[in-house]
Amino acid sequence: MTTYQIDDLLQIMQRLRNECPWDKAQTPQSLTRYAIEEAYEVEAAIQSGNHANIRDELGDLLLQVIFQSQMFSEPDFSNDQFGKDQTFDFHDVVNGLAHKLIRRHPHVFGEASASSQTEVNQLWEQVKQSERVDQGKSSRRRLDEVKPGPALMQAQDLQKQAAKLGFDWPDIQGAKDKLNEELAELEQAIESQQAAQIEDELGDCFFALINVARKLNIQSEMALLGTVTKFRQRFAYIEDQLAAQGKTPEKSNLQEMDVLWEQAKIYLKK
Numbered sequence: 001m002t003t004y005q006i007d008d009l010l011q012i013m014q015r016l017r018n019e020c021p022w023d024k025a026q027t028p029q030s031l032t033r034y035a036i037e038e039a040y041e042v043e044a045a046i047q048s049g050n051h052a053n054i055r056d057e058l059g060d061l062l063l064q065v066i067f068q069s070q071m072f073s074e075p076d077f078s079n080d081q082f083g084k085d086q087t088f089d090f091h092d093v094v095n096g097l098a099h100k101l102i103r104r105h106p107h108v109f110g111e112a113s114a115s116s117q118t119e120v121n122q123l124w125e126q127v128k129q130s131e132r133v134d135q136g137k138s139s140r141r142r143l144d145e146v147k148p149g150p151a152l153m154q155a156q157d158l159q160k161q162a163a164k165l166g167f168d169w170p171d172i173q174g175a176k177d178k179l180n181e182e183l184a185e186l187e188q189a190i191e192s193q194q195a196a197q198i199e200d201e202l203g204d205c206f207f208a209l210i211n212v213a214r215k216l217n218i219q220s221e222m223a224l225l226g227t228v229t230k231f232r233q234r235f236a237y238i239e240d241q242l243a244a245q246g247k248t249p250e251k252s253n254l255q256e257m258d259v260l261w262e263q264a265k266i267y268l269k270k
Helices: 006-019 021-025 028-048 051-073 090-103 117-134 151-164 172-192 195-215 220-244 254-267
Strands: none
Touching (some): 006 021, 006 051, 028 220, 051 090, 151 220, 195 220, 220 254
């Protein structure tokens, strides 16, 4: 079997962009959703512990980097959002990453010292802040430092940053009280039957619950992903048990599926 290297992969991508109608039609914007999806599939593969799946999903994620880099390297690439005068290729991406890793790890490649993860994080933030100043990206608004991302992660990062500035309860009780307050307001909104108000209060409840998670040093995104995985496994058990009886969920009822759900909780713990 042929063993391909990175240069082979770059040539394959270049040919796809030249000859495949689907690949030729793609834009940086159209591919963004796939990059996000592939990142989540990497996470799911790692949770599964299946090395073959992890390898494949990492490859799919790498494809997104290769694909985007190929588009931006094309001399005739044009897009309403991007001009033609700032092309780069995959090798430029690799070069930039290597420089960044060396720059952000002065305790490994320079004279700085760090003997713990906390000290490494402090050095990392110092270097990033210096980079922002050099690039003219520094802002007096500290929350501007929080990157866009999935809502759960972004909310927790915002709360963490605000806490660094002293905007935080001294212990978890304040966060729990706030959650209870928001739940009561959600109940009132539901009674009002005003969709916009319900949505607003539900968002406040999510935000308050995430704050409780932060105070407990739990990553909300990982906690929810764990529950999603658990739900998938339990419902798969229900479908498998029903199939063994010649049934489907549509031909069953809630009471029957609830019994199987309780069985799944016991079975999947074994």
